[in-house]
Amino acid sequence: MKLLILGGTQFVGRHIVLAALERGHSVSTFTRGQTPDDLPAAVTRLRGDRSDLEHGLDALQSGRWDACIDVSGYLPRVVRHSAETLRERVGRYLFISTVSVYAPGERETTTEDSPLIELEDPDTEDVRAHYGGLKVLCERMVTEVYGERATHVRPHIVAGxxxxxxxxxxxxxxxxxxxxxxxxxxxxxxxxYIDARDLAEFCIHLLEQNAGGIFHTAVxxxxxxxxxxxxxxxxxxxxxxxxxxxxxxxxxxxxxxxxxxxxxxxxxxxxxxRVDSSRAVAAGLKCRxxxxxxxxxxxxxxxxxxxxxxxxxxxx
Structure with missing residues (x-):
C-alpha cells in the first residue's frame, strides 16, 4: 500500500511508520519539519502546517494514497479540513483517538459503545482541558467526511x-x-496500557484488511x-x-x-x-x-x- 501519515516523527507516529515499512508498504509523512527526524531514507517527507487552513496542506494537493493515518489530530476544524482535502485521494482514513473520549461513570467495563463526552462548548480549543471531548468531535468530523471508509482506533495509555x-x-x-x-x-x-509497537502493527493490519469501525487497543x-x-x-x-x-x-x-x-x-x-479490547483482539490485535x-x-x-x-x- 501507499500510506500517508499525518505526523510520524514522534513516538506513536514513528512506530507506525516503522511498522508499515517493515511490512513492505511505502510511506509518506506530512509534518511541519520542526521535530528531529531519524526515520529511514525510504520515507517521503512532505512539509506543511495543517493548522493553516489556507495554504498549510498545499503539499498534499497532488498525491494519492491507499490510506491515511492521522496521529496528530486534536482540533475538529483542523481534522475536518485535512479529511476534506484528502477525501477523493485517500481510500481509507484511520484516526488515532483515545480511550479518554468516554464520559466518567461507574460501570463494570468500558466498551466502544459506552457514553462519550459531550462538550458544553463545542467551539473550545483548549486541548489540555478538553482533550477527550475534542477527540470525540474529531472522530465525528472524520466519520462525516468518510462514512464507511473511516476507522477509529482508541488507544489506552501508550507505553514503550x-x-x-x-x-x-x-x-x-x-x-x-x-x-x-x-x-x-x-x-x-x-x-x-498498550505498547506503541503493538498499536502500530494493529493499525497497519487494519488497513491491510480495509477494516472500518471503532477499536480499543489495550492489554x-x-x-x-x-x-x-x-x-x-x-x-x-x-x-x-x-x-x-x-x-x-x-x-x-x-x-x-x-x-x-x-x-x-x-x-x-x-x-x-477496565477497557474492553475484545473487538480489536478479534480483528487481530496482539499484545507482547x-x-x-x-x-x-x-x-x-x-x-x-x-x-x-x-x-x-x-x-x-
Missing part, C-alpha cells in the same frame, strides 16, 4: 521506547533504581500487584514493593502526576482502567508480554539525559 510522556516509563525506572519502591494502594486496583486489565511484579520480572529486579494505602498517598499530596497510571477504585473514572515492554522501555530510557528521566518517589 520513545515515550516522551514518561508515564509507563516511571515504573521500570523505579524498579531498576530503587531497593524499595512505593507501590500505590493495596495492589488490587486495575491498570492497563487486558490487570491488578497493580500483577503489573508491578510483571515489570520487576522483566527487569530481574529484587526491589521491595511497599504497598501504601490511598488515604496515605492523598495525605502526602501524591496523585496521578506523581504515580502515573494509578487510578484508585474510589474515583469515578476508574472505568478507564509486559516483561518485554518493561525491559525495552528501560533500555531506551537509560540512554536519555538525567533531567529527561522520571524522578523517583521516596517510600516514606
Amino acid at each position: 521506547p520513545d515515550d516522551h510522556t514518561r508515564r509507563f516509563t516511571f515504573w521500570p525506572e523505579a524498579l531498576a533504581a530503587q531497593t524499595e519502591v512505593l507501590a500505590p494502594g493495596d495492589g488490587s486496583d486495575p491498570v492497563q 487486558p486489565a490487570m491488578s497493580w500487584h500483577a503489573f508491578l511484579n510483571g515489570v520487576a520480572e522483566g527487569l530481574r529486579s529484587q526491589a521491595e514493593l511497599v504497598w501504601t494505602p490511598t488515604a496515605e498517598l492523598e495525605s502526602r499530596g501524591l496523585g496521578w502526576n506523581d504515580l502515573p497510571l494509578f487510578i484508585p477504585r474510589t474515583q469515578d473514572d476508574t472505568a478507564l482502567m 508480554p509486559l516483561a518485554e515492554t518493561a525491559r525495552d522501555t528501560l533500555a531506551w530510557s537509560v540512554t536519555l539525559p538525567a533531567d529527561q528521566r522520571p524522578t523517583p518517589i521516596p517510600v516514606r
Whole structure:
C-alpha cells in the first residue's frame, strides 16, 4: 500500500511508520519539519502546517494514497479540513483517538459503545482541558467526511521506547533504581496500557484488511500487584514493593502526576482502567508480554539525559 501519515516523527507516529515499512508498504509523512527526524531514507517527507487552513496542506494537493493515518489530530476544524482535502485521494482514513473520549461513570467495563463526552462548548480549543471531548468531535468530523471508509482506533495509555510522556516509563525506572519502591494502594486496583509497537502493527493490519469501525487497543486489565511484579520480572529486579494505602498517598499530596497510571477504585473514572479490547483482539490485535515492554522501555530510557528521566518517589 501507499500510506500517508499525518505526523510520524514522534513516538506513536514513528512506530507506525516503522511498522508499515517493515511490512513492505511505502510511506509518506506530512509534518511541519520542526521535530528531529531519524526515520529511514525510504520515507517521503512532505512539509506543511495543517493548522493553516489556507495554504498549510498545499503539499498534499497532488498525491494519492491507499490510506491515511492521522496521529496528530486534536482540533475538529483542523481534522475536518485535512479529511476534506484528502477525501477523493485517500481510500481509507484511520484516526488515532483515545480511550479518554468516554464520559466518567461507574460501570463494570468500558466498551466502544459506552457514553462519550459531550462538550458544553463545542467551539473550545483548549486541548489540555478538553482533550477527550475534542477527540470525540474529531472522530465525528472524520466519520462525516468518510462514512464507511473511516476507522477509529482508541488507544489506552501508550507505553514503550520513545515515550516522551514518561508515564509507563516511571515504573521500570523505579524498579531498576530503587531497593524499595512505593507501590500505590493495596495492589488490587486495575491498570492497563498498550505498547506503541503493538498499536502500530494493529493499525497497519487494519488497513491491510480495509477494516472500518471503532477499536480499543489495550492489554487486558490487570491488578497493580500483577503489573508491578510483571515489570520487576522483566527487569530481574529484587526491589521491595511497599504497598501504601490511598488515604496515605492523598495525605502526602501524591496523585496521578506523581504515580502515573494509578487510578484508585474510589474515583469515578476508574472505568478507564477496565477497557474492553475484545473487538480489536478479534480483528487481530496482539499484545507482547509486559516483561518485554518493561525491559525495552528501560533500555531506551537509560540512554536519555538525567533531567529527561522520571524522578523517583521516596517510600516514606
